Structures are given as structure tokens and as C-alpha cells.
Amino acid sequence: MEELMFCYQCEQTIGGKGCTKAGNCGKDAEVAALQDLLVYQLKAIGFLGNELLKQGKTIDKEISKFVADVCFSTLTNVNFDPERFICFLKEAEKIKENLKSQLGTLPPNIPECVNYKLPDSKDKMLQDAKKTGIMYDQTLDANIRSLRETLIYGIKGMAAYAHHAHVLGYIDEEVNNFFYKGLAATLDNSLTVDDLFNLTMEFGKVNLKCMELLDKANTQTYGNPVPTPVLITKKKGPFIVVSGHDLKDLYELLVQTEGKGINIYTHGEMLPAHGYPELKNLNTLLETSVVLGRTNKKSLIIYQDVY
Numbered sequence: 001m002e003e004l005m006f007c008y009q010c011e012q013t014i015g016g017k018g019c020t021k022a023g024n025c026g027k028d029a030e031v032a033a034l035q036d037l038l039v040y041q042l043k044a045i046g047f048l049g050n051e052l053l054k055q056g057k058t059i060d061k062e063i064s065k066f067v068a069d070v071c072f073s074t075l076t077n078v079n080f081d082p083e084r085f086i087c088f089l090k091e092a093e094k095i096k097e098n099l100k101s102q103l104g105t106l107p108p109n110i111p112e113c114v115n116y117k118l119p120d121s122k123d124k125m126l127q128d129a130k131k132t133g134i135m136y137d138q139t140l141d142a143n144i145r146s147l148r149e150t151l152i153y154g155i156k157g158m159a160a161y162a163h164h165a166h167v168l169g170y171i172d173e174e175v176n177n178f179f180y181k182g183l184a185a186t187l188d189n190s191l192t193v194d195d196l197f198n199l200t201m202e203f204g205k206v207n208l209k210c211m212e213l214l215d216k217a218n219t220q221t222y223g224n225p226v227p228t229p230v231l232i233t234k235k236k237g238p239f240i241v242v243s244g245h246d247l248k249d250l251y252e253l254l255v256q257t258e259g260k261g262i263n264i265y266t267h268g269e270m271l272p273a274h275g276y277p278e279l280k281n282l283n284t285l286l287e288t289s290v291v292l293g294r295t296n297k298k299s300l301i302i303y304q305d306v307y
């Protein structure tokens with residue numbers, strides 16, 4: 001039986017094998033297909049960007065920001081809006097053309113995704129997406145496929161850190177450039193298992209650099225975290241539950257709800273936010289309105305870290 005989708009990018013994947021009808025996370029087959037096509041476009045951008053870098057050229061920061069933001073958007077639970085992905089696909093098409101014109105003469109044997117033309121209609125995009133899924137090429141060696149996907153999921157994770165650092169005004173050229181190098185490598189049929197393994201190790205170092213960048217962005221913006229008691233009871237009154245880990249979004253939410261008697265509940269990844277002095281200060285102003293709530297299926301998450 002033909003599978004409606006295939007995604008095994010996170011620990012929630014069904015049966016530890018893959019989500020094939022709908023995601024355990026809530027992602028449907030349509031969004032999964034659009035994300036597959038978007039990753040296909042991102043690989044083409046990676047190839048073109050990497051060629052430019054090899055020529056010693058630099059890539060516009062806005063393009064690198066787009067690449068990081070869009071990689072981030074395909075992570076688990078970040079965005080399930082098909083219209084948003086269609087916008088990203090169209091923007092990616094424009095960026096491909098831009099990079100091609102910067103390159104001038106294209107190198108020989110370019111991958112198919114570089115010359116792919118995005119159709120106008122969603123129906124046609126969904127048709128095309130069938131040829132871009134993880135398992136489409138059944139002839140691909142399983143270890144090569146696995147290492148390429150490992151690199152892509154690592155890049156998606158680094159994209160989340162890079163996105164959060166970007167929104168606070170912090171960028172790093174080495175981090176930005178690795179997006180192109182890593183994405184291009186997933187198209188390079190000359191790379192062996194050892195090559196891809198070594199590249200994954202190299203990626204790990206760049207990823208640590210990106211984590212340092214985000215730490216610097218967070219601590220220089222909100223101060224060094226200090227041990228902080230966290231209220232773990234519920235408070236009476238209207239509330240907002242915050243998911244994700246975007247400190248800037250949390251900061252803005254605290255400012256916008258200041259003095260309005262709205263309790264802001266955090267959980268999971270946002271728990272460390274309680275320790276940052278600038279957020280704690282705002283918290284004091286809000287009369288301890290930042291409290292930890294335990295979420296369950298009946299909880300209403302009305303604010304989420306969505307890109």
C-alpha cells in the first residue's frame with residue numbers, strides 16, 4: 001500500500017520507524033509533502049550557495065537568514081500551515097534564480113533540484129513532492145541515506161538556534177556558511193560513508209559554535225541566568241501557556257500583558273527562561289505572573305513558538 005507520507009525526523013516517530021499516514025506530532029500528509037519539496041529546494045539553494053562560497057564570494061545575509069528560518073520551520077511542531085510553506089517555496093524559487101544569476105556559468109552535472117521549476121498550483125506542487133521524499137530513491141545505499149538525513153536533521157536543529165540568535169541581532173558567518181556546505185553535501189554522490197561521517201563530526205563543531213552564539217545573544221540581552229525558584233502551582237485567572245524556546249517572543253508577551261492580570265505559564269523548553277534576570281525583572285513587575293503550569297491534553301496552548 002502506498003504510504004501517504006514518510007517522516008522519521010524525531011523521537012516521536014510512530015513505532016520508532018516512521019510516520020506514514022499522519023505525524024504523531026499532528027503534521028498531516030499535505031504539510032509533510034510541502035516540507036519535502038521545501039527541503040528539495042533548500043538543497044538546491046545549498047548547492048548554489050556552496051558553489052559561490054567556493055569561488056570566494058559572500059552570500060547576502062538575508063538569504064542566509066531565509067535558509068535558517070525555513071530549515072527551522074520544518075522541525076517538529078514548528079509550523080503546520082500549508083499556505084505558509086507555499087510562500088516559502090515561492091521565495092526559495094526566487095532565491096535559486098538569484099544565486100544562479102550570481103554564479104553565471106553553472107558547473108557541469110548539476111543536481112536535478114537546481115533546475116527544478118516550481119509550479120504555480122498547490123496540486124502540482126503536491127504531485128512533484130512525491131519525487132522528493134526521503135524514501136523516493138530506492139536505489140540509494142541505506143547508510144548514505146541515513147547519514148544524509150542525519151546531516152539534514154542536525155542542520156534543522158542548528159537552524160533553530162541560528163533563528164533565535166538572529167532575532168536578537170546575532171549572526172555568525174561560519175554558522176551561516178555551513179548551511180550551504182551541509183545541504184550541498186546531501187546531493188554529492190561522490191561522498192562515501194566515511195566522508196559523510198566526517199562531515200557530520202565537522203557539523204557538530206559548527207553546531208556548538210551556533211549554541212555559543214545563541215548563549216551570547218541570550219545572556220547579553222537578558223543577563224546571565226541565576227538559580228530561580230519557580231512556582232509550580234496554578235493561579236486563578238486568565239492565562240497564556242507558552243511553548244517553544246524563543247526568549248524574545250516571551251519577553252514581548254510579558255511586556256504586552258504587563259499589568260493586565262494575565263498569568264503566563266511556561267513549560268518544557270521554556271523553563272530555563274525563569275532564570276534570566278531581565279525576564280525575572282519583568283516577572284516582578286508582573287507580580288509573579290510567570291509560573292510553571294503542567295500541561296495535559298485539556299490545556300489550551302494559545303501561544304506557541306511558531307515560525
Ligand code: SF4
Pocket residue numbers: 007008009010011012013014018019022023024025026027075076077
Ligand atoms: S516530526 Fe512529526 S511526522 Fe515527523 S517523525 Fe516526528 S512526529 Fe512523525
